[in-house]
Amino acid sequence: MNDAARQFEPKVVAYCCTYCAYTAGDLAGSMRLEYATNVRVVQILCTGKIDAILLLRAFEEGADAVYVAGCALGDCHFLEGNLGALRTVAHTKHLLAEIGLQPERLEFFHVPASAGPLFAQRANEMTARARELGPNPLRETIHQAAGKKLERQDDGRPPLPEATHGKLIRHSEQIS
Amino acid sequence: MAAGFKEAFAEKDFVVTAEVGPPKGTDVAELREHIDLLKDKVDGLNVTDNQSSVMRISSLAVCRMVLDQGGEPILQLTCRDRNRLALQSELLSATVLGVKSVLCLTGDFISVGDHPQGKPVFDLDSVQLLQTVGQLNQGKDMAGNEMQGPTDLFPGAVVTPEADPIEPQMLKFEKKIVAGARFIQTQAIYDLDNFKRFMERVRKHDVKIMAGIVLLVTPGMARYMNKNVPGIFVPDELINEMAAAEKGKKLAAGIRIAGRMIKQLREEKVCDGVHIMAIGKEDRVPDILEAAE
Amino acid sequence: MIVGERKPLEQIEAMLEGFDKILIVGCGTCVAVSMAGGEKEVEELAVQLRMKDKLEGRKRTIDEITVTRQCDREYLEVLAKHLDNYDVVLSMACGAGVQFLAERYDDKIVLPALNTLFIGVAEDAGVWTQRCMACEDCILDQTGGICPMTICPKNLLNGPCGGTNGGKCEVDGEKDCAWTLIYRKLEKLGRLDYMRKIQPPKDYSVMTKPGKYTHQAFKETQENEEE
Numbered sequence: 001m002n003d004a005a006r007q008f009e010p011k012v013v014a015y016c017c018t019y020c021a022y023t024a025g026d027l028a029g030s031m032r033l034e035y036a037t038n039v040r041v042v043q044i045l046c047t048g049k050i051d052a053i054l055l056l057r058a059f060e061e062g063a064d065a066v067y068v069a070g071c072a073l074g075d076c077h078f079l080e081g082n083l084g085a086l087r088t089v090a091h092t093k094h095l096l097a098e099i100g101l102q103p104e105r106l107e108f109f110h111v112p113a114s115a116g117p118l119f120a121q122r123a124n125e126m127t128a129r130a131r132e133l134g135p136n137p138l139r140e141t142i143h144q145a146a147g148k149k150l151e152r153q154d155d156g157r158p159p160l161p162e163a164t165h166g167k168l169i170r171h172s173e174q175i176s
Numbered sequence: 177m178a179a180g181f182k183e184a185f186a187e188k189d190f191v192v193t194a195e196v197g198p199p200k201g202t203d204v205a206e207l208r209e210h211i212d213l214l215k216d217k218v219d220g221l222n223v224t225d226n227q228s229s230v231m232r233i234s235s236l237a238v239c240r241m242v243l244d245q246g247g248e249p250i251l252q253l254t255c256r257d258r259n260r261l262a263l264q265s266e267l268l269s270a271t272v273l274g275v276k277s278v279l280c281l282t283g284d285f286i287s288v289g290d291h292p293q294g295k296p297v298f299d300l301d302s303v304q305l306l307q308t309v310g311q312l313n314q315g316k317d318m319a320g321n322e323m324q325g326p327t328d329l330f331p332g333a334v335v336t337p338e339a340d341p342i343e344p345q346m347l348k349f350e351k352k353i354v355a356g357a358r359f360i361q362t363q364a365i366y367d368l369d370n371f372k373r374f375m376e377r378v379r380k381h382d383v384k385i386m387a388g389i390v391l392l393v394t395p396g397m398a399r400y401m402n403k404n405v406p407g408i409f410v411p412d413e414l415i416n417e418m419a420a421a422e423k424g425k426k427l428a429a430g431i432r433i434a435g436r437m438i439k440q441l442r443e444e445k446v447c448d449g450v451h452i453m454a455i456g457k458e459d460r461v462p463d464i465l466e467a468a469e
Numbered sequence: 470m471i472v473g474e475r476k477p478l479e480q481i482e483a484m485l486e487g488f489d490k491i492l493i494v495g496c497g498t499c500v501a502v503s504m505a506g507g508e509k510e511v512e513e514l515a516v517q518l519r520m521k522d523k524l525e526g527r528k529r530t531i532d533e534i535t536v537t538r539q540c541d542r543e544y545l546e547v548l549a550k551h552l553d554n555y556d557v558v559l560s561m562a563c564g565a566g567v568q569f570l571a572e573r574y575d576d577k578i579v580l581p582a583l584n585t586l587f588i589g590v591a592e593d594a595g596v597w598t599q600r601c602m603a604c605e606d607c608i609l610d611q612t613g614g615i616c617p618m619t620i621c622p623k624n625l626l627n628g629p630c631g632g633t634n635g636g637k638c639e640v641d642g643e644k645d646c647a648w649t650l651i652y653r654k655l656e657k658l659g660r661l662d663y664m665r666k667i668q669p670p671k672d673y674s675v676m677t678k679p680g681k682y683t684h685q686a687f688k689e690t691q692e693n694e695e696e
Contacts, residue, residue: 053509056516087595095513098478099521138523168551169533171519256623260670282630285622285640296623303627304670318670336631344629344652344664351627351667363631406634 010064010130011139012039014123015054017047019077020113021069027116035120036127046070047108048081052092055106059096062139065130069111069122082110102133181220181248181277182330185359185384190442191449193220193250193361193386194461196242198233207238208245210458215247217465220277222361222451225252229289236266239275250332251275254283259299260308260318267312271327279332279361280305303348306331306355332359336407337374338367346377353381361451364390364401366410368440375446386449387441391457391464392430395419431460435467442468470590471499471563472597473506473583478517484580485557488529491518492555493582494548494570495535496562503597506561506583508535514561514582530555539566545573552577605675611663613654618671620647626668 016022022043028035044050047070058066068089070082086108093103107129109122184191194214199207214221221242225235239249251270258266270278286296300308308318315326333352339345352360365371365387378385390408392398395418398410414433421429438450454461475481485491493511501507515533522529534551536544539562548570552558557578560567564585571579587599602619608626609616618624622640628648632639636649655661683691 051509053512053516056513056520060516060520095517099517100524101520138520171515171530171532282623282625284632287622287640298623298625299673300670301623301625301627301630303667307667334631339631339633340635341649341652343656344633344649347652347661347664348627348629348648351665355667406632406639 008131008135010038010127010135011062012036012065012067012123012126012130013058013063014039014041014067014069014126015044015047015050016041016069016111017071017077017081018043018045020071020075021047021109021111021119023113024069024111024115024119027114028119031116033116033120035123038127038130039123046076046078046081047085048076048078048083050085050088052088052095055089055092056095059101059105059136060138062136064133064136064139065105065107065126067107067109067122067126069109069119072110072112075112101136101138104129105133105136181250182358184219185448188219189445189448191219191384191386192217192438192452192465193222193449194218194452194458195222195224195455196238196458197224197227197455198235198238200230200232202233204233204238204241208241211242211245211247213459214461215242215245217462218452219449220248220250222250222252222279224455225254225281225283226257226289227284227455229256229284229286229291231289231291236269236273236275239270240273243274248277249275250277250279252279252281253305254281255298255300255302255305256283256286256296259297263300263305264308264312264317267309267327267329268323271329276328277330277332277359278309279334280309280357281334302333303351303355306333306352306357310356330358331356332361333357334361334363336363337365337371338363338409339407349378350381353383357383359384359386359448361386362388363407364388364453366408366414366437368437368446370409371441372446384448386451387437387447389434389437389450389452389464391434391452391454391460392418393457394426394430427457427460431463431467434464435469438464438468470502470588471565472503472586472589472599473500473563474503474586475505475510475514475561475583476581478521481514481559481580481582482518482521485518485529485559488557488578490530490555491532491557491559492548492551493531493533493559493561494539495533496537496539496560496566497535498538498540500561500563500566500583501535502591503589504595506563511535511561514559538562539570542569542573545570548574603680604671605680606672608668611666611668612651613658613660613663615647615651615654617647617651620645620650624671626671 016025025041047068050068055066068085070085076082089106089108093106096106097103111119111122196207196210223235223238226232235252239251242249253266280302282302286292286294309329309331311318312327313329315323317323335349336345360383371387395415398415398418401408402410418426418429441447441450452461452464493515495508495511496506511533515531518531536547538544539560552574557580559580559582560570561582567579567581588601588603589597589599592598599619601616604618617626617628621628623630629646633646633649636646638644638646652664655664
């Protein structure tokens with residue numbers, strides 16, 4: 001690993017379900033547990049809401065590792081949300097492998113609401129994993145000044161006409 | 177031997193047929209030897225048709241060879257490789273070449289053979305093929321056209337007496353008889369009590385039934401068939417009998433078993449004959465017949 | 470409905486070789502339901518291709534649009550104002566939709582992103598099975614609602630064959646034997662006589678290629694137009 005890589009701080013995104021994982025996160029806070037600051041927690045109602053596109057976009061925008069944290073099997077507040085999430089994560093790993101990104105950057109964890117320490121452990125685990133796998137190769141192309149919005153490049157094309165059926169989504173609207 | 181296969185049923189109480197499998201290739205030396213060996217010992221010699229979906233010389237060509245060598249061939253015709261034009265054409269060709277009996281089969285699926293990417297035909301099934309033989313024998317083709325000369329074919333079909341479930345198989349068996357089957361060669365049987373029960377059910381039909389006898393070569397073969405081949409059940413006593421035989425004498429045990437079954441079927445007048453299948457061991461068929469004396 | 474699956478990414482990339490401005494067009498009907506070419510799948514494919522471009526140091530424009538379906542002219546019209554901006558259109562519709570799009574915009578290169586599989590039903594979440602072969606001569610009344618043309622690999626009309634094994638098919642031990650299913654169903658319904666009947670050989674002359682069907686009500690108007 002060269003100096004640049006050793007100095008890199010991974011960006012890890014954690015999608016946490018409200019009823020279990022996020023609650024565990026709160027508990028970790030109350031317990032004053034320390035864990036890697038690299039993890040950005042995104043609270044979602046249930047991991048069943050997770051779609052492949054949410055995970056793929058996180059990687060496209062430069063995340064080095066992403067994990068989905070949900071309830072234990074059988075404990076999902078919405079009954080089968082976590083089962084859907086397990087499937088989606090497995091499918092997205094396949095999509096990542098197809099384009100040459102390491103599928104190990106993505107993971108699903110069961111983190112019950114009472115498991116504050118486990119929450120911290122997983123955060124540390126994924127950060128360590130991201131450090132080991134190295135920065136997301138897509139990262140280099142994104143430049144974001146601290147505290148500023150992501151810049152969008154002007155592609156020099158005229159504005160889109162009014163669309164009644166189907167709306168055309170421009171590449172440039174997605175990412176710079 | 178009798179004047180012909182069909183005639184044998186009128187002249188004898190117990191008819192015996194065997195089987196030869198054409199080779200994959202044009203070297204027919206060994207095939208000719210088998211034909212010579214068997215032609216005078218059986219009332220009819222089945223010639224298989226791309227058996228197990230493995231490409232080989234056509235049954236019709238080898239039937240002609242059997243005739244040339246003085247034997248009585250039974251053409252096996254499957255629906256897998258030919259559409260209705262080719263099937264009717266093959267039946268006309270059979271009569272023209274002197275073949276008088278045809279066994280009508282649906283055929284194994286193409287995926288089990290050595291050309292799994294091929295296109296399976298199955299334009300007709302065995303029941304429709306039997307009906308077609310009847311129509312051609314009357315001088316008309318499937319489209320109703322008058323032909324210049326009818327065929328003269330003795331049609332047969334197969335049945336699996338130990339199919340599980342048995343009811344759909346029996347229903348189809350009856351359809352085959354309505355469609356014109358005059359002789360039946362069964363799938364291999366080993367349990368004579370079961371077979372007797374089967375015969376009681378079907379005796380009422382006006383059709384000649386020949387029990388299928390497959391030569392057991394090793395106990396492993398028996399276990400393999402039990403597990404993998406639909407409708408074949410080798411009872412434990414027979415597997416044990418094979419296993420108990422000394423090394424090097426397994427085949428002899430198999431021949432003894434086959435001979436014993438044939439003898440019992442004949443003496444107890446269970447059915448109208450037997451069809452002996454010893455693919456790969458055609459040269460031992462005379463030993464089986466001897467063991468059945 | 471028509472069930473499709475997205476082609477492997479390598480195949481899609483091979484087709485897109487040399488093109489810089491790509492429009493991915495999705496279809497919101499059958500292939501959306503079979504999770505192969507709907508709005509979601511268009512988005513996923515676009516993101517995958519973009520990420521791959523960045524990883525491999527390539528710059529392509531990959532835009533997305535999804536229409537209600539691609540087998541109806543009115544829904545394809547909306548593409549007219551956009552297509553000049555692109556070198557190639559990657560259609561995520563079934564084979565019929567891809568062809569219709571290619572026909573309407575016949576000066577554009579239109580590529581298929583899916584393999585169209587069959588007419589099927591949703592057996593389970595994410596699992597579809599074929600139920601119909603569009604043989605143009607339906608005999609489901611005589612088989613208790615179970616199609617032997619589709620489920621039986623040999624298309625038997627007088628089944629079962631000798632390979633049936635404990636209710637399973639000799640070709641694939643996981644698959645049910647169509648005729649055992651039909652027997653049991655007809656037995657349950659008290660209609661076994663239909664199975665005792667000898668089915669005549671199938672009339673394949675009705676399955677002309679390509680098929681064309683004009684609704685009775687439109688026969689006169691369509692025929693007048695042709696004159």
